[in-house]
Structures are given as structure tokens and as C-alpha cells.
Amino acid sequence: QVQLVESGGGLVQTGGSLRLSCAASGRTVSSYTMGWFRRAPGKEREFVAAIRWSAGYTVYADSGKGRFTISRDNAKNTVYLQMNSLKPEDTAVYYCAANYLGALGAIMAEYDYWGQGTQVTVSS
Numbered sequence: 053q054v055q056l057v058e059s060g061g062g063l064v065q066t067g068g069s070l071r072l073s074c075a076a077s078g079r080t081v082s083s084y085t086m087g088w089f090r091r092a093p094g095k096e097r098e099f100v101a102a103i104r105w106s107a108g109y110t111v112y113a114d115s116g117k118g119r120f121t122i123s124r125d126n127a128k129n130t131v132y133l134q135m136n137s138l139k140p141e142d143t144a145v146y147y148c149a150a151n152y153l154g155a156l157g158a159i160m161a162e163y164d165y166w167g168q169g170t171q172v173t174v175s176s
Contacts, residue, residue, distance in 0.1 A: 056150060062171075084151060088101045088133045097160060103156075
């Protein structure tokens with residue numbers, strides 16, 4: 053079992069930055085592909101970014117390319133999502149997820165564990 057706890061959300065103005073953290077416990081995340089997803093009001097949950105369990109390969113949704121950066125610190129058992137140049141359309145609840153030895157991907161069903169989410173609100 054892996055427990056995931058997100059933090060770092062909040063209210064920020066358009067153009068601002070936030071860094072989300074996902075702290076894992078129960079097992080080391082070094083063997084997990086980690087992903088960030090989000091759900092905006094009235095919309096389905098969607099993929100944001102992922103980082104593979106080995107070699108650190110990353111993939112991003114088009115919405116975040118060039119603005120978001122996913123990274124991991126296996127020593128701290130934590131994954132981060134640095135979000136810059138935020139827009140009102142980035143407003144959502146952001147979720148961290150873990151996929152044991154998973155391929156790098158955006159398919160939610162492939163992720164085994166999920167956090168409770170952290171709210172990000174970008175004001176215009």
C-alpha cells in the first residue's frame with residue numbers, strides 16, 4: 053500500500069506560480085511511475101504530467117507543456133509539480149497518483165494509488 057498526500061495548492065493570480073508536492077508513505081516511490089491529474093469544476097479528471105519510475109522520463113499534457121515541470125526526489129519519497137505562468141483555466145483539484153513499475157502514461161486506470169487532491173485556484 054502507498055499513501056499519497058498532496059500539498060502546495062492555493063489561490064494565485066494569473067501568471068503566478070505554485071509548486072505542488074506529493075508525499076508518499078508506505079513504500080518507496082522509486083519503483084512507481086508517478087502522475088499528476090486534475091479535475092476542473094464541471095469537467096472530467098484529466099492527465100497533467102507523469103514521471104517514470106526509472107531514468108526519470110517525463111511526459112506532459114499539451115496544456116502544461118513549457119509551463120509545468122514534474123520532478124521527483126526519491127530520497128524524500130516526494131514528487132513535485134512546478135507550475136508557472138498559471139492561467140484561470142488551470143483552476144482545478146490536482147491529484148497525485150502512483151503506478152507500480154508502470155509505463156509512462158496518461159491512462160488513469162493504470163494508476164494504483166491516488167491522493168485526496170489539493171485545490172489550485174487561479175484568479176483573473
